Amino acid sequence: MIVVFLGPPGAGKGTQAAYISAKRDIPQLSTGDMLRAAIAAGSDVGRQAKAIIDRGDLVSDEIVAGIVSERIDMSDCESGFLLDGFPRTIEQAHMLDRILAGKGRDISCVLELVVDEGALVDRLNSRISDAKARGDEVRSDDNVETFQKRLGVYQEQTAPLVPFYEGKGVLKKIDGMQPVEVVSADIDRILDEC
Ligand code: AMP
16 A cells, blocks of 8 residues: 655644554655655765755755655565655656556555644644653754745645646545544545545
């Protein structure tokens, strides 16, 4: 099963992707996590990505498609995987189609977490205070200014993926404003039919 998660920053993609990954025993491939790992490792990709991520822009399509393509060749992706944060542009969606076609695979389902964007800044602020309360490091792009930028980038570059996948007949919408467990249950029901 190959699942793509769509939704603006702060919609809860990461949380739900982690739940589904554990429940269905398929890896969660978060391009944001992979890029942050590359930054922490001080690799070439990490050096190129750091400033771009910190200002809330998108890293180049080629870089992210390259890391995803390599990652899905790993053996733990054989029975499926969840893409969290990729694709984020129409060009990346075309790249993903080509990557999967080259491996004889196909997307099973695209889940869109639909949220009230006005509520997202409140969610961000509680994410920051929760992280601080746990003593965790706050992500360098988790601040209101960068967040607004990421939201604008989402509306401009990623939201067009909704009609793109609707046209392919694989898009499923989920009300992401419900309590976390209800969103998870809705996703479970949808995936049972994918
Ligand atoms: P995320 O953890 O998904 O919120 O991603 C954090 C940041 O990583 C984004 O704001 C982008 O700068 C970068 N990033 C993650 N995924 C992608 C992608 N598919 N394409 C381009 N940039 C990405």
